[in-house]
Amino acid sequence: METTEEFWERVSRYREMGMDPLRWVAGCAVKVDLTTVVYPALRRLRPLLRELGVIVAEREDADIFTAGREEPTISRRIYNLRDPKIDREDLKRIKPKRAISLVQVHQRGAETDKIFGDILLSLYNSISLAEQKFIVGKGHSIITGYEDAEFALFDFISGSEAAKGEGFTLANNDTIQVIDPTADPGSKEQTDVAVSNSLNDLIALGCYEDLRLLPVIDAPNEELERRIFSNMEKYARKYGIRLLDADSPGRRKLLIGATFIGKTSKEPPVRPDLLTEGMKILITRPFGDLAPINVYLSCLADEDFLKKLEENDTLKAVEIAKNRVIETMREPNLGIGKIVNQFLPEQDEEFITSEHLVATGDMSGPGVLIFKEIAEKTKVDISLDELPVKYADYVRFATENFLMDNATSGTNGAVALIGEEGLISEIMRKLKREGHDPRIIGTVIGKGDGRLETGDVVNEMIASAQLLSEVDIRKE
Amino acid sequence: MEKENTPRTLDLTGQICPWPVIFTLKEIKKMTDGEILDVLVDHMPSTLNVPAAVSKEGHRVESTTRVDQGIYRITVRIGTS
Numbered sequence: 001m002e003t004t005e006e007f008w009e010r011v012s013r014y015r016e017m018g019m020d021p022l023r024w025v026a027g028c029a030v031k032v033d034l035t036t037v038v039y040p041a042l043r044r045l046r047p048l049l050r051e052l053g054v055i056v057a058e059r060e061d062a063d064i065f066t067a068g069r070e071e072p073t074i075s076r077r078i079y080n081l082r083d084p085k086i087d088r089e090d091l092k093r094i095k096p097k098r099a100i101s102l103v104q105v106h107q108r109g110a111e112t113d114k115i116f117g118d119i120l121l122s123l124y125n126s127i128s129l130a131e132q133k134f135i136v137g138k139g140h141s142i143i144t145g146y147e148d149a150e151f152a153l154f155d156f157i158s159g160s161e162a163a164k165g166e167g168f169t170l171a172n173n174d175t176i177q178v179i180d181p182t183a184d185p186g187s188k189e190q191t192d193v194a195v196s197n198s199l200n201d202l203i204a205l206g207c208y209e210d211l212r213l214l215p216v217i218d219a220p221n222e223e224l225e226r227r228i229f230s231n232m233e234k235y236a237r238k239y240g241i242r243l244l245d246a247d248s249p250g251r252r253k254l255l256i257g258a259t260f261i262g263k264t265s266k267e268p269p270v271r272p273d274l275l276t277e278g279m280k281i282l283i284t285r286p287f288g289d290l291a292p293i294n295v296y297l298s299c300l301a302d303e304d305f306l307k308k309l310e311e312n313d314t315l316k317a318v319e320i321a322k323n324r325v326i327e328t329m330r331e332p333n334l335g336i337g338k339i340v341n342q343f344l345p346e347q348d349e350e351f352i353t354s355e356h357l358v359a360t361g362d363m364s365g366p367g368v369l370i371f372k373e374i375a376e377k378t379k380v381d382i383s384l385d386e387l388p389v390k391y392a393d394y395v396r397f398a399t400e401n402f403l404m405d406n407a408t409s410g411t412n413g414a415v416a417l418i419g420e421e422g423l424i425s426e427i428m429r430k431l432k433r434e435g436h437d438p439r440i441i442g443t444v445i446g447k448g449d450g451r452l453e454t455g456d457v458v459n460e461m462i463a464s465a466q467l468l469s470e471v472d473i474r475k476e
Numbered sequence: 477m478e479k480e481n482t483p484r485t486l487d488l489t490g491q492i493c494p495w496p497v498i499f500t501l502k503e504i505k506k507m508t509d510g511e512i513l514d515v516l517v518d519h520m521p522s523t524l525n526v527p528a529a530v531s532k533e534g535h536r537v538e539s540t541t542r543v544d545q546g547i548y549r550i551t552v553r554i555g556t557s
Contacts, residue, residue: 022495030492033520107492108518108546115545145490145519294494302498304505402529403494405521464524 002182007300021181030177031365032103032110032141034059035470041117048121052128055135059377061201061362062172063100063137064268069166072097072159074214074261076246081105081119081150084126091130096156098135100173100259102216103152104249107143116141123152140173149251155214155259167265167347170207174198175216175257179411180326181297185254186224191231192330194256197364197412199332202262204362204415205270206344208337210263211239214246218255228256239332266344269417271351272378274358277446280424281371281382282417284336285437287363288389288461289329289410291398292321298403305401313393321391329412335434336415343419343427357427359418367408368461370416371442372452372470381448386441387457396460405464418444483512488522489547496522497529500552504535509555512538516549523548 002010014021032038039059046056057063075094079086081103103120110116134156144150157171178185179193195213202208215232219225225248236243249255296318299306306315343357351358359378361370368387375382389395389408398407417427424440431438445453453472462468486503488496496517503513515526527537530552538551 022491107490107520111518111520111546143492143519145492298494298498302502304501305498400532402497402525402532405493405525463528464521465528466524 002300004300004303004306007182030142030144032105032116032143036466037110037113037116038141040113041120044113045117045121049124052124053131053133054124054128056139057135057137059373060138060270061204062170063098064168064170064205064270065098065137067166067169067263068159070159072157072169074244075156075158076214077154077156078247078249079123079152079154081123081152084123084152086126086130088130091127091132094156095158096132096134097159098137098157100155100157100171101136101139101152102173102175103139103141104144104251104255105141105150106147107145109150110141110143138172140175142175144253146251146253149253151249151251153216153249165347167263168268169261169263170202170205170268171259171261172198172201173216173257173259174201175255176411177254178256179329180293180322182300185219186227188231188234189326189330191228191256192235193326193412195232195235195258196330196332198258199260200364200412200415201362202260203333203337204340204360205268206266206337206340206360207262207264207268208334208341211241212244212261213241214244214259216246216249216255216257216259218249218251218253220252220254232258239334264341265347266341267347267349267351269340269344269357269360271358274351274353275378275380275418275444276353277444278421279358279418279444280421280440281384281442281444282424282428282438282440283363283388283414284333284417284431285414286388286390286439287367287410287414288391288395288408289325289413291389291394291404291407292318292325292391294403295394295397296322298401308401309397318394321394325390329410333412333415336436339427339430339434340415340417343423353420354423357417357419357423361416362413363416364410364413367406367410368454368458369406369408369467369470372450374418375448375452376450379447379450381445381451381453382442383445383453384442385455386439387454387461388439388441389461399460399463402463406462406467408461481511483514483551485514485516487516489516489518491517491522492519493521493525496526500526500530501533504530504533504552504554507554511554513552513554514549515552516543516547518546518548523550526550
């Protein structure tokens with residue numbers, strides 16, 4: 001176990017090597033704020049971008065499109081965010097039909113929806129000069145503390161037209177900087193968590209087959225970049241995933257993740273119109289995985305936090321919890337993907353709500369607020385009766401000390417499943433038999449305004465008043 | 477009477493949570509009651525978390541002011557909440 005002194009000595013050693021562990025953020029805490037920045041920016045931009053030939057899909061966990069007989073071609077291009085210098089002929093050759101985007105913006109560029117929206121509009125104005133019409137099926141926007149680390153990455157998808165009966169292709173991109181800022185950034189654990197996290201949105205949609213992985217790797221030096229790539233090769237071999245060549249953003253700042261592409265013959269569970277009163281909400285395991293990591297890090301960095309912790313606990317116990325959650329996060333949730341897939345109809349078959357899941361979600365980034373997103377998107381009201389977190393004491397500590405805005409969030413986290421009560425009970429039994437720790441935590445109240453009701457225990461899990469204002473807290 | 481003095485400035489621009497909270501509280505430990513600390517941050521959640529954390533520790537947040545695009549100054553008076 002490291003001491004505070006050793007922690008700071010290690011920080012100094014990394015800094016001498018040109019790296020700054022204090023700029024590495026654990027897990028999914030580096031997204032541009034969806035509610036206040038990304039979604040309002042896109043609402044304003046959608047009609048303008050449509051005029052430029054670019055359609056930005058509504059918010060979904062992944063891009064979903066009908067597959068052609070031939071495998072689609074994926075061409076990665078990385079542009080400067082503010083001065084993209086688009087090669088028009090190159091884009092004309094690619095003829096993209098769709099794109100998965102990853103935008104890394106300096107945090108001041110994500111201050112408001114207006115500032116962020118203007119940056120995106122300028123980028124797409126340049127792209128539109130190539131006169132290509134395509135759909136941005138999934139966009140991922142992250143912040144950086146470094147002004148010289150901005151970029152816009154596009155995985156352009158082109159290829160044969162969709163053919164009936166060939167199933168669906170799903171694609172998603174996700175990244176983290178690191179999962180454990182107190183550990184070696186080139187360790188296999190860090191890469192495993194990052195890659196599994198990138199896959200989790202596809203898993204939530206029941207897609208776990210024919211997976212292809214395009215790495216997103218950036219690192220302060222080439223040696224570290226090679227180690228992370230080698231970790232990805234091992235990961236891909238272990239899980240039978242095809243690893244494709246892909247350029248690095250080359251900003252020399254730590255970033256690990258992937259674009260994942262997979263296929264499924266089933267209808268994905270994106271049927272908000274079928275959500276009805278009384279449907280139950282199941283999560284595949286308790287959430288809040290990032291809390292022990294942040295508590296451990298804070299106690300190493302500052303003895304005052306350690307003293308507070310040691311009033312009731314020990315640093316050793318937090319370290320054990322941190323290592324346990326990282327072990328859980330390393331494993332891709334392929335078993336969950338298979339189970340979700342079993343409870344979906346074949347392509348073009350009808351959803352029968354007594355047999356099929358109608359909605360799912362990856363709890364990784366938003367934590368419990370995923371249910372607010374689902375409620376708003378589907379115009380239903382949702383009530384959560386329980387909020388099971390894995391390490392309640394560390395979630396509370398992180399919240400009380402303002403170490404995390406939202407201590408219910410995770411990385412490669414729990415998956416939420418919504419369906420009729422009998423179906424959810426069946427899935428619950430199945431998950432338990434396979435060694436998972438599922439919980440039924442709430443109910444769809446019925447059609448409504450997109451409200452999320454919870455007990456007041458949520459105050460011990462979310463520090464941000466802004467985020468708490470999105471929840472209707474019951475007086476208990 | 478409150479001690480008047482030149483504010484000390486802690487530049488935490490470029491830092492992302494939880495570091496602004498940690499570094500602000502560390503800096504405050506080096507200061508005495510009545511002194512003023514200006515904390516500069518550019519990570520939006522920090523404009524809420526830093527004031528909340530220092531208030532909880534018994535210090536007074538005088539103001540949070542936008543000083544440039546995306547940069548905010550949080551002025552804290554030590555120990556006089």
